Amino acid sequence: MLKIVKQLQRETCDCGKEHSLTVKEILLESGAIYKLKNVLEKVEIDGNGCIVCDRNTDVAAGSAVSQVLNSEEKIVIDLPEVHADEQSTQFVFDRMGDADYLVAVGSGTIHDITRYCAHARGIPFISVPTAASVDGFVSTVCAMTFRGAKVTTPGVAPAAVVADTDIFSSAPKRLTASGVGDIIGKYTALTDWRISHLVTGEYLCEKVYGVMEKALGEAVGAVSDIARGKPAACEKLMYGLLLSGVAMQMIGNSRPASGAEHHLSHLWETAVINEPTPALHGEKVGVATALVSQVYHEIASGVSLQPVAYEPLSDREIDRVFKDTAPDIRRENGVDMLLDVDFHRIAENYEEIKALISKIPQPGEIRELLGKVGAPRTLSDIELPDAVLEDSLTYSPFIRRRLTLMRLKKLFCVVK
Structure with a gap:
C-alpha cells in the first residue's frame, strides 16, 4: 500500500501540490504484528513503549503485541464505558509514566485517546487496528467528547500502521x-x-x-x-x-x-x-x-x-x-x-x-x-x-x- 503512496509523493504531481505524509510505514498483511519490531526500527522509534487498549482489544491483540515487543507496559482501560473523553485520557495519563512512544491497539476510540495523549506528551505512536471500522486511523486530529460536547482537537498521526489481517478480519461483525x-x-x-x-x-x-x-x-x-x-x-x-x-x-x-x-x-x-x-x-x-x-x-x-x-x-x-x-x-x-x-x-x-x-x-x-x-x-x-x-x-x-x-x-x- 505504501508503495502507491510513495509513488504519488515522488512524482511531480500534475495538481501542482507537493503531497506530504506524516505516517512513515504502513504494513497491511497476515501476521503483521510479528513484524512490529522491524517496523519500529524502520521509523526510528525506540525506548520505552506503552500499549493502550481496552478489555476487548487486549484479548484481540493487546496481549500478542505485548509479547512481540517483550513489553510489560500496557494500559488496559477498564472503565465501565470507554469513550474518547476526559476520563479515559486521564486514565492513560496517570499510567503511561515516562513512555517514549505509545501503541494504540483498538479501533476508533482507542486511537483517538492514544493520539490525544501522544500529542499532549509530544511523543509518537504506532497504530495497530483491531477492526476495519473507520477511516480515521492515520488522522492528525482527535474526535473527542469534552464536558459532554463533541470537539475536534489537535492530535498526532501514527508514525506507522501495522494492520494484521488475521486480527481485524476476526473483529465483531x-x-x-x-x-x-x-x-x-x-x-x-x-x-x-x-x-x-x-x-x-x-x-x-x-x-x-x-x-x-x-x-x-x-x-x-x-x-x-x-x-x-x-x-x-x-x-x-x-x-x-x-x-x-x-x-x-x-x-x-x-x-x-x-x-x-x-x-x-x-x-x-x-x-x-x-x-x-x-x-x-x-x-x-x-x-x-x-x-x-x-x-x-x-x-x-x-x-x-x-x-x-x-x-x-x-x-x-x-x-x-x-x-x-x-x-x-x-x-x-x-x-x-x-x-x-x-x-x-x-x-x-x-x-x-x-x-x-x-x-x-x-x-x-x-x-x-x-x-x-x-x-x-x-x-x-x-x-x-x-x-x-x-x-x-x-x-x-x-x-x-x-x-x-x-x-x-x-x-x-x-x-x-
Whole structure:
C-alpha cells in the first residue's frame, strides 16, 4: 500500500501540490504484528513503549503485541464505558509514566485517546487496528467528547500502521459493518468534491481522486465476502479505509473522504434536532449515504435547472436549530459561501453533474449493500425518527464550511 503512496509523493504531481505524509510505514498483511519490531526500527522509534487498549482489544491483540515487543507496559482501560473523553485520557495519563512512544491497539476510540495523549506528551505512536471500522486511523486530529460536547482537537498521526489481517478480519461483525458504511460514504464524498471543482474551481488532485475511486470500487466489490469474514475481502476494506486517511493527509483536509453524508452524521451527533443515537460513526454514514443518494438522483432526473432566490440562515434560525452549538456554526460558516457561487456555473455543468451522479449507487442499492453486512439501512435502524429527515437535509450542509451538492441545491430547482 505504501508503495502507491510513495509513488504519488515522488512524482511531480500534475495538481501542482507537493503531497506530504506524516505516517512513515504502513504494513497491511497476515501476521503483521510479528513484524512490529522491524517496523519500529524502520521509523526510528525506540525506548520505552506503552500499549493502550481496552478489555476487548487486549484479548484481540493487546496481549500478542505485548509479547512481540517483550513489553510489560500496557494500559488496559477498564472503565465501565470507554469513550474518547476526559476520563479515559486521564486514565492513560496517570499510567503511561515516562513512555517514549505509545501503541494504540483498538479501533476508533482507542486511537483517538492514544493520539490525544501522544500529542499532549509530544511523543509518537504506532497504530495497530483491531477492526476495519473507520477511516480515521492515520488522522492528525482527535474526535473527542469534552464536558459532554463533541470537539475536534489537535492530535498526532501514527508514525506507522501495522494492520494484521488475521486480527481485524476476526473483529465483531458490527465493527466491520460500520467500516463498510464509512467506505460507502466515499461515493457521495468524491462526487461532492468533483462537483465543487467543476462549479467553483476548488482544488482537486486527479491522482488522489483516482486511487480513492479505485479502492472504493474494490472494497464495495468485496462486500459479499466481507460479510462472510473472508480475510482477503476484509483486507480490501481496510485498504480503502487506510487509503482514505492517507488521502486526507496528502490533500491537507478531509475533502477526499467526507461530503454531505458526513455532514448528516455530524448533525445527528450534535443531537440538536434529534435525541442522541447509539449508532457507530460508520453506521450513521451508511444510512446518510443512502439519503444523500436519493436527493442527488432526484437532482439528476431533470432536464435543466432554474435559479431560485436564496437567503442565508438568519441568526434567529441558527439559534433555534443549532441551540448551544450555534456559536460554533457561526464561526464555521462565516460569510455564507453560497453568496460567492455563480448559478450559471452549475447550470452549464448540469450534464456533467448528472453523469457524476450516475456513478453513485441508487439508494436501494446502497441499502442492499449495507444489508449484506448487517449494517443499519434506515433512520429507524439507528434509532432516529423519520420526522428528522427534512431538518436533516435542510440544515446539515451548515455543519461544515464545505461546498456539497446538498448545499448547492439551495440555489436552484430542477425542471423535469
